[in-house]
Amino acid sequence: MSVMTPPRSAARNAGRAPGAREKFSDWANRHRKWLFAAPAMAFVGVLIIFPLAWTLYLSLTDSQGSVRAATEFIGLENYLTVLSDVERFWPAVGRTLTFTGIALVCEVALGMGIALLLWRPFRGEKWVRVAILLPLVATPVAVGMMWRLIFDPNIGFANQLLAAVGIPAQPWLSGQDTALGTTIFMDVWQWTPMVVLILLAGLTSLSEEPDEAARMDGANAFQRFFFITLPLMMPTVIVAILLRGIDALKTFDILYATKGKGGGSFHEVETLNVYAYGLSFDYNQYGLSSAVLILFFIIIIGSMWLLTMRKKAVSK
Missing domain, CATH: 1.10.3720.10 (MetI-like)
Incomplete structure (x- = not known):
């Protein structure tokens, strides 16, 4: 009488810890609300950070007349x-x-x-x-x-x-x-x-x-x-x-x-x-x-x- 044996690949994976794909899937499922919101949050973050950073940079320069004119870094003088x-x-x-x-x-x-x-x-x-x-x-x-x-x-x-x-x-x-x-x-x-x-x-x-x-x-x-x-x-x-x-x-x-x-x-x-x-x-x-x-x-x-x-x- 023949004995049914599992496929060789299944035998190799038996008892092995979950792979990276399974771990990522579980992690993504637990944090799905943040993953779905991440693109919008990143977009809004860029819209806020870039103008703020540019304003902060201009505040440390002697920019006047035109924003394209040559500027000099003057620190906290302004x-x-x-x-x-x-x-x-x-x-x-x-x-x-x-x-x-x-x-x-x-x-x-x-x-x-x-x-x-x-x-x-x-x-x-x-x-x-x-x-x-x-x-x-x-x-x-x-x-x-x-x-x-x-x-x-x-x-x-x-x-x-x-x-x-x-x-x-x-x-x-x-x-x-x-x-x-x-x-x-x-x-x-x-x-x-x-x-x-x-x-x-x-x-x-x-x-x-x-x-x-x-x-x-x-x-x-x-x-x-x-x-x-x-x-x-x-x-x-x-x-x-x-x-x-x-x-x-x-x-x-x-x-x-x-x-x-x-x-x-x-x-x-x-x-x-x-x-x-x-x-x-x-x-x-x-x-x-x-x-x-x-x-x-x-x-x-x-x-x-x-x-x-x-x-x-x-x-x-």
């Missing part, structure tokens, strides 16, 4: 020049932080109030939500031009409305003391709906049990909000601050559309973005403008890190 500029750079830093801080406070406060109003269903809710989201439809430049006409000192509707109630006309965008506040109002008008969307999503995801328990214990609406709803909403609030704060820090469109070069004749709304733009395209000082942008990038990264750490602390 940074020292920028940091010692107390007439334009540091006031621009102050305006940037002021613009961002006031806009964020107003947008988060108004956004939370509107989100609370929209939290519970009511008649006409869909139409109200559509109306609230309308400012997001327009581009920032169009919004800036619209409000520039409204706040025009001669034909603007704002001063006509003030005159109708006996209040003197205001300079709005043309005044040194009012221009920054007016542009902050424009930013708040356009971007508060974005904060409303984020906070409303957070509110709808909250469990109703803590609020109902507090209601049964006799807590009023303010107590339930400050001691129940707001602490539960803090991670979402910080996300809204992070997203909107980064965007507000680099606001450019509205400021340039309303005040033009230099943020106005007296640089009344000149933020870091407007300042860097002027150095690049008005004075062709590419080395100095690159140094400003690198310092601005550090400010943004630092702000992101602080808010991220705060979010982690709140989430614990």
